[in-house]
Amino acid sequence: xxxxxxxxxxxxxxxxxxxxxxxxxxxxxxxxxxxxxxxxxxxxxxxxxxxxxxxxxxxxxxxxxxxxxxxxxxxxxxxxxxxxxxxxxxxxxxxxxxxxxxxxxxxxxxxxxxxxxxxxxxxxxxxxxxxxxxxxxxxxxxxxxxxxxxxxxxxxxxxxxxxxxxxxxxxxxxxxxxxxxxxxxxxxxxxxxxxxxxxxxxxxxxxxxxxxxxxxxxxxxxxxxxxxxxxxxxxxxxxxxxxxxxxxxxxxxxxxxxxxxxxxxxxxxx
Amino acid sequence: xxxxxxxxxxxxxxxxxxxxxxxxxxxxxxxxxxxxxxxxxxxxxxxxxxxxxxxxxxxxxxxxxxxxxxxxxxxxxxxxxxxxxxxxxxxxxxxxxxxxxxxxxxxxxxxxxxxxxxxxxxxxxxxxxxxxxxxxxxxxxxxxxxxxxxxxxxxxxxxxxxxxxxxxxxxxxxxxxxxxxxxxxxxxxxxxxxxxxxxxxxxxxxxxxxxxxxxxxxxxxxxxxxxxxxxxxxxxxxxxxxxxxxxxxxxxxxxxxxxx
Ligand SMILES: Nc1ncnc2c1ncn2[C@@H]1O[C@H](COP(=O)(O)OP(=O)(O)O)[C@@H](O)[C@H]1O
Ligand SMILES: [Mg+2]
Numbered sequence: 460x461x462x463x464x465x466x467x468x469x470x471x472x473x474x475x476x477x478x479x480x481x482x483x484x485x486x487x488x489x490x491x492x493x494x495x496x497x498x499x500x501x502x503x504x505x506x507x508x509x510x511x512x513x514x515x516x517x518x519x520x521x522x523x524x525x526x527x528x529x530x531x532x533x534x535x536x537x538x539x540x541x542x543x544x545x546x547x548x549x550x551x552x553x554x555x556x557x558x559x560x561x562x563x564x565x566x567x568x569x570x571x572x573x574x575x576x577x578x579x580x581x582x583x584x585x586x587x588x589x590x591x592x593x594x595x596x597x598x599x600x601x602x603x604x605x606x607x608x609x610x611x612x613x614x615x616x617x618x619x620x621x622x623x624x625x626x627x628x629x630x631x632x633x634x635x636x637x638x639x640x641x642x643x644x645x646x647x648x649x650x651x652x653x654x655x656x657x658x659x660x661x662x663x664x665x666x667x668x669x670x671x672x673x674x675x676x677x678x679x680x681x682x683x684x685x686x687x688x689x690x691x692x693x694x695x696x697x698x699x700x701x702x703x704x705x706x707x708x709x710x711x712x713x714x715x716x717x718x719x720x721x722x723x724x725x726x727x728x729x
Numbered sequence: 730x731x732x733x734x735x736x737x738x739x740x741x742x743x744x745x746x747x748x749x750x751x752x753x754x755x756x757x758x759x760x761x762x763x764x765x766x767x768x769x770x771x772x773x774x775x776x777x778x779x780x781x782x783x784x785x786x787x788x789x790x791x792x793x794x795x796x797x798x799x800x801x802x803x804x805x806x807x808x809x810x811x812x813x814x815x816x817x818x819x820x821x822x823x824x825x826x827x828x829x830x831x832x833x834x835x836x837x838x839x840x841x842x843x844x845x846x847x848x849x850x851x852x853x854x855x856x857x858x859x860x861x862x863x864x865x866x867x868x869x870x871x872x873x874x875x876x877x878x879x880x881x882x883x884x885x886x887x888x889x890x891x892x893x894x895x896x897x898x899x900x901x902x903x904x905x906x907x908x909x910x911x912x913x914x915x916x917x918x919x920x921x922x923x924x925x926x927x928x929x930x931x932x933x934x935x936x937x938x939x940x941x942x943x944x945x946x947x948x949x950x951x952x953x954x955x956x957x958x959x960x961x962x963x964x965x966x967x968x969x970x971x972x973x974x975x976x977x978x979x980x981x982x983x984x985x986x987x988x989x
Contacts, residue, residue: 513862542864553859556851567863570870615863 466491466623466655467512472521474504474511481507483679484521489623494649494656496666499676500701502714505659506550508676509625512657513547514538525623543571546616546624550631552608554600554615560587561596564615571619586614591640605632610641617648623655624648630662642669663702667691675701751947754868758946761866761873771874779840779875780882784889786839787832791823791890794831795897798822802898803906813912817920819898820891824921824930825986828891830978833937836883837970841945844875845966848949849959857950872946879945883938884931891930929985936977941970 467489474482481504489495497505510516512523514530523530525541533541554563564583568574574582587593590610600608609629616624629645630638646669649656660666666673667687675683675690675698683690683698690698699705706712716722765772802818848871851857857867895917902908921927945966952962 510858515858515861539864539866542862545862547859547862549855549859549862551855553855555856555859556854567865570863570865612859 464491465489466526467657468524469508469512470522470524472511472523473519474507474516475519476507480679482518485676485679485681486521487674487681487684489655489657490672491655492649492653493671494645494658494669496658496660496670496673497676498660498663498666498673498701501661503676504679505676506627509547509627509657509659512625513542513545543619544622546619546621548609548612548616548624548626548629550627552600552605552612554603554608554612556600558600559596560592560598560600560603560611563600563611564618567615567618582618583614586618587611589617589644590614591637606634606637609633610637613641613644620652621654623657625657625659627659628661629658630660630665638665645669663704677701750951751943754947754950755943757868758872758876758943761869762877764869765874765877768874771870772877775874775878776881779844779878780886783836783839783882783886786835787886787890788893790831790835791828791893792897794827794890795819795823795894795899796901798827798894799898799901799906803902803908812906812908814916815898815902815908816895816913816915816917819902820895820917820921821926823891823894823898824926826978826982828887828894829930829933829937830974832887832890832934833883833941833974834971836879836886836938837941837945837967837974840879840882841941841966841970842963844879844942844945845949845952845963846959848872848875848946849952849954849962852950852952853954853956853959868950872950876942876946879942880935880938883941884934887930887934925986929981932985933978933981936981937974940973940977944970944973 465488469485469487472482472485473480487497497508499505507516511518512525512530514523514533517531525545528537528541530538530541554560555566558566561583564586565579568579568582572579584593584596587596590613592607592610592614595603595607595611600611603611609632613626613629626645629641633641642665645656645658648654658666658670667690670687672686673684673690674681677697683693683695685693691702693699693702798819799815802815803812806812806814806818848857851867851871857871860867860870899910899913903910903913948962948966948969949959952958
C-alpha cells in the first residue's frame with residue numbers, strides 16, 4: 460500500500476511487556492478517510508497498538524506518526540491538542556461513573572469548548588440519537604449494559620467531531636439489531652464526516668463488511684494485509700485459519716505453555 | 730546475613746524511588762492547583778465530600794475526647810488543688826496536640842481512604858486513561874480539586890474538633906465535676922497565647938492536611954489497577970498517613986515548643 464496518503468504511519472515498531480515481545484518490528488499505515496481494521500486473536504496486542512498510537516505508552520523502538528507528527532516526541536501540550544482531534548472508544552467504554560449518560564457525552568464539550576448549555580444540549584442529543592440512546596440520557600453508567608455503555612462512549616468520542624476514531628472491539632456485546640446499526644453508523648460517520656477510522660476487532664464478518672483495508676496480527680507480526688477480498692483469498696495459512704475460525708493451524712488457541720500431559724504429571728512448585 | 734542486607738538495600742531503594750515518584754506527582758498537582766480556583770464548582774463538590782461529610786465523626790470524636798480529657802485532668806489537678814486550671818489544660822492539649830493529630834488521623838481514615846479508593850477505581854476502570862485520550866489532564870481535572878479541598882478542610886475540621894472538645898470539657902468539668910465556670914474560661918483566656926498555641930496548632934493542621942491528602946491522592950493515582958491493588962492502596966493510605974502525621978508531629982512540636 461502506498462504510504463503517501465496515510466494519516467497514521469507506524470514504522471518498525473517494537474514493544475514488549477516484560478520478557479514477552481508484543482510487537483516485533485511492525486510497520487503499517489492507516490489511510491486518510493478510510494476504515495482500516497486491525498484483526499487478530501485476543502491477547503495479540505490490538506489494544507496495546509491503539510494505546511501506542513494514542514501516545515499513552517511508549518515503544519521500545521520505532522515511531523508512530525500522526526499527520527506527520529511523531530506522537531512519542533511531541534510536547535505534552537501538542538500531544539493534547541492532537542488528541543483533541545482523535546476519538547478513542549475503549550473496550551470497557553470508560554464512562555465517568557459519577558455522571559449520567561447526558562453529562563458523559565457533554566463532558567468533552569464542556570471541557571474543551573465555550574458553547575452555551577443550549578448548544579451543548581442540541582449536540583449531545585444529536586450524538587445520542589445517532590447511537591440510539593437519546594431516551595437513555597438520564598441513566599447512570601451502572602444502569603447500562605456493556606453494549607449500551609459502549610454506544611454512549613461512541614457518542615462521547617464523536618462529540619468533538621474528531622478527524623480520526625479508534626474503535627476497540629466495538630462489536631463485542633452488541634445484539635444483532637444494535638450490531639447492524641453500529642456497523643452502519645461507523646460506515647456513515649466515515650463517509651459523511653470524512654473521518655479516518657481504525658477498528659480493532661476479532662469479529663470477522665462485521666469487520667470485513669465495512670473495512671477498506673485489513674491488517675491481520677499474530678504473535679507480534681503482521682501475518683496478512685489487504686482489502687477484504689484479498690484477505691478472503693489470501694494464501695496465508697494464518698489468515699485463512701483466523702478468518703474461518705479453525706481450531707487447528709499455525710495460530711494456537713493456547714497461550715504458550717509446556718506440554719499438557721507432562722504438565723499434569725509433574726508436581727513441583729512453579 | 731547477606732540476604733538481609735540485600736533485602737534492606739532493595740527496600741531502601743524502593744522507598745527512595747517511591748519518594749521521588751510521589752514528589753514528581755506532587756509537583757504536577759501543584760501546577761494544576763491554580764486552575765482549581767477558576768472552577769469553583771468542582772472545588773465545592775469536593776469540599777462537600779471531603780470536608781462536610783467528615784463533620785459528624787470530627788464532632789463526635791472531639792466531644793468525647795474533650796470529656797475524657799476533663800475527667801482525667803480533674804483527677805490529677807484536684808490532687809494539687811488546682812481544679813481552676815482545668816480549662817487551660819483541656820484547651821492547651823486540644824489546640825496544641827490532640828486537635829491537629831487526631832483530626833488528621835480521623836481524616837485519613839474517613840476521607841483519605843475514600844479518595845484513594847475513588848481514584849484507584851477510576852484508574853482500574855480506565856476512566857483516567859479515557860480522560861487522557863480526550864485530552865483532559867486527569868491530574869488537573871480530578872486530582873487537583875481534591876487536593877485543594879483536603880488542604881482547606883483539615884485546618885477547619887481541626888478548629889471544629891478543638892472547639893467542640895473544649896465544650897465537651899466544659900460539660901464534664903463544670904457541669905458534672907463542679908469546677909467553677911468563670912475560672913474554666915478565664916484561665917483559658919489568660920494562659921493560652923495566640924501565637925504560641927493557636928497559630929502553631931493551625932500550622933500543624935495545615936502541614937498534616939497537606940501530607941495526608943498528598944499520600945491519599947498519590948496512593949490512588951499509582952495504585953495497581955485491580956481490586957486487590959486498590960484495596961492495598963487504601964490500606965497504605967491510612968497506615969502511611971498515621972506514620973507521617975505522628976512523625977511530623979514530633980518534629981513540629983520539637984521545633985515549636987521545645988528548645989532544641
Ligand atoms: N498492563 C499490562 N501489563 C503487562 N502485560 C500486559 C498489560 N496489558 C496487556 N498485557 C499483555 O499484552 C498482551 C496484549 O494485550 P492486549 O493489547 O490487551 O491484547 P488484545 O487487545 O489484542 O486482546 C496480552 O498478552 C497481555 O497479557
Ligand atoms: Mg483488547
